[in-house]
Amino acid sequence: MAVSDLGDILFRVAEEHDAAAIVDLFRSTYGDGYVHPQIYDHHEVKRMIYDDASLLLVAEHEPTGLVIGTAGILLEMGAHSDLVGEFGRLVVHADWRGRGIGQSLMEERLARVGQRLQVGFTEVRVEAPYSARISQAHGFVPVGFLPQKLIFGHSREHTALLVHHFGDALKIRRNRPRIIPEAQFLATAALEAVGLTPDVVIDDAAASYPPAEDRPLELEELSASGYLDLLRIERGRLRHREVFGPQRLHYGLFRLAASDSHYVVARSSGRIVGALGYSWDQVEQHVRVFEIIETDDGVVPFLLDALEERCRRDDIVCAEVDVSAHATRMQRTLLARGYVPSAYVPAMAFDDVERVDIIKMYRIFGPLLDLPFEAPEPTRSVGRYVLERFKEQELKPRLAQALGRLHLCADLTMEQTSRLLGAFAITRAEAGAPIFREGDPADEVVIVTTGRVRIEALGDVLGHVGPGEALGEVAMLQGRDHIATAIAETKVEYGVIRVAVIADLMRSRPDIGATVYRNLALGLAQKLERADGLISPPPHSPDGKPDVC
Numbered sequence: 031m032a033v034s035d036l037g038d039i040l041f042r043v044a045e046e047h048d049a050a051a052i053v054d055l056f057r058s059t060y061g062d063g064y065v066h067p068q069i070y071d072h073h074e075v076k077r078m079i080y081d082d083a084s085l086l087l088v089a090e091h092e093p094t095g096l097v098i099g100t101a102g103i104l105l106e107m108g109a110h111s112d113l114v115g116e117f118g119r120l121v122v123h124a125d126w127r128g129r130g131i132g133q134s135l136m137e138e139r140l141a142r143v144g145q146r147l148q149v150g151f152t153e154v155r156v157e158a159p160y161s162a163r164i165s166q167a168h169g170f171v172p173v174g175f176l177p178q179k180l181i182f183g184h185s186r187e188h189t190a191l192l193v194h195h196f197g198d199a200l201k202i203r204r205n206r207p208r209i210i211p212e213a214q215f216l217a218t219a220a221l222e223a224v225g226l227t228p229d230v231v232i233d234d235a236a237a238s239y240p241p242a243e244d245r246p247l248e249l250e251e252l253s254a255s256g257y258l259d260l261l262r263i264e265r266g267r268l269r270h271r272e273v274f275g276p277q278r279l280h281y282g283l284f285r286l287a288a289s290d291s292h293y294v295v296a297r298s299s300g301r302i303v304g305a306l307g308y309s310w311d312q313v314e315q316h317v318r319v320f321e322i323i324e325t326d327d328g329v330v331p332f333l334l335d336a337l338e339e340r341c342r343r344d345d346i347v348c349a350e351v352d353v354s355a356h357a358t359r360m361q362r363t364l365l366a367r368g369y370v371p372s373a374y375v376p377a378m379a380f381d382d383v384e385r386v387d388i389i390k391m392y393r394i395f396g397p398l399l400d401l402p403f404e405a406p407e408p409t410r411s412v413g414r415y416v417l418e419r420f421k422e423q424e425l426k427p428r429l430a431q432a433l434g435r436l437h438l439c440a441d442l443t444m445e446q447t448s449r450l451l452g453a454f455a456i457t458r459a460e461a462g463a464p465i466f467r468e469g470d471p472a473d474e475v476v477i478v479t480t481g482r483v484r485i486e487a488l489g490d491v492l493g494h495v496g497p498g499e500a501l502g503e504v505a506m507l508q509g510r511d512h513i514a515t516a517i518a519e520t521k522v523e524y525g526v527i528r529v530a531v532i533a534d535l536m537r538s539r540p541d542i543g544a545t546v547y548r549n550l551a552l553g554l555a556q557k558l559e560r561a562d563g564l565i566s567p568p569p570h571s572p573d574g575k576p577d578v579c
Contacts, residue, residue: 039098039134041135066119115149157187157404171223174191193376205229207229214230237362238359263302272322274352279307306322349392352378362449369392425525426451463517475532478501479524485515
């Protein structure tokens with residue numbers, strides 16, 4: 031039956047007497063495993079019906095009076111006056127699916143809130159692509175992907191993030207955001223998807239916030255006694271916000287407590303110097319940072335370290351931070367701590383008199399799970415891209431360990447090493463597969479993290495390379511093609527950094543580039559001397575590992 035044939039279905043705003051039917055509809059469809067357990071509480075459903083901050087619709091079969099579908103919008107999902115709403119809680123009774131009821135509920139929601147919102151978003155399950163198809167058919171476009179964010183039943187699920195803009199939202203967008211290179215793909219895809227010409231400026235020179243090494247900092251929970259001092263800092267410091275979310279300090283302690291929001295406060299010599307606000311979903315084991323307040327740069331790493339410690343202590347699965355697309359230092363700081371750009375949302379949040387793009391930085395504590403993924407295109411393409419970035423992130427610790435054993439990273443600071451690490455791509459090769467062949471352009475350097483690589487030339491085996499050793503740097507420094515072939519003797523995992531990337535890094539961060547080239551040259555000299563039998567094998571470092579290039 032087409033949507034136009036649904037003459038006996040009434041789509042209307044839910045009323046108090048619908049609460050029981052809505053609860054029964056979710057329970058008959060999902061059992062007791064729906065992701066938002068409050069939907070099973072009659073009082074909570076009634077509150078949603080009466081609350082101006084939400085809109086709940088039902089589809090009623092008029093001849094029988096049965097509620098056969100429902101859908102809702104939470105209208106205050108951004109900070110106050112951000113005009114952001116979340117579309118969700120869509121369910122249609124199993125006996126009535128396939129008749130266009132879900133489509134009609136979406137059309138009704140869009141028609142009723144077009145004047146109340148500037149940005150609508152929905153986080154859809156990708157194990158059941160029904161909601162994604164409906165959303166895409168009605169102008170929502172995929173802008174991100176959040177791995178294993180939801181608990182559905184007794185298992186975790188991935189979700190996709192889709193967005194819809196209303197009215198003048200994109201016209202008052204602040205243009206030319208400055209972003210880290212790792213967010214460029216998502217930014218370009220999202221801007222094109224909403225009909226904008228990508229105008230991002232790639233800032234490859236931004237450094238992370240440095241740790242506060244010059245003074246001790248103390249940590250405490252926000253209390254009423256410290257609220258006023260912190261509020262004064264917020265009002266004086268946050269002229270250009272770097273982090274956005276649905277709460278802010280000046281909303282008051284009562285509202286913060288009611289939404290399960292918390293602040294960890296940093297003190298120096300008894301004086302408050304910053305705080306981090308976050309909300310904690312104990313059901314989904316999920317944390318969202320919505321505000322960072324600081325009096326100097328060194329407070330930021332301290333607060334983020336404190337949050338990570340709490341996440342690990344309380345078995346949090348994932349954490350997310352909506353960062354301004356104009357705040358490259360915060361983007362870089364989170365990236366260095368294992369957060370991955372997982373979404374780019376144009377014009378998501380208000381800052382002063384204009385809307386700013388946000389980059390959703392997302393972190394998983396623990397392994398990336400291999401979960402079902404059935405989303406339609408283009409949502410599926412965005413999801414695949416983000417999942418690949420998280421797979422790379424899982425391998426970065428091994429690459430970091432390998433880099434730590436290389437002359438390549440000698441004399442680099444922790445921040446410089448982290449920045450260099452971010453320039454590597456992670457890849458794998460099966461046993462017998464070539465990594466490069468004699469005569470291939472030497473346009474990249476390879477760092478082996480696991481496995482064993484055989485080096486051949488003219489049919490002879492010249493040697494082997496294992497974890498923590500580099501390949502390709504000889505030809506690269508000499509500006510010629512490879513003079514040997516590298517073949518994976520076992521299954522190999524390795525990091526790759528292209529020569530062009532090193533050149534760009536040297537221009538944007540000459541402190542890193544100059545050190546890397548010096549170290550490559552020193553390592554090359556050692557290899558050539560060893561090959562000629564001029565010196566003995568390289569000495570071992572104090573931890574007993576060979577100090578190799």
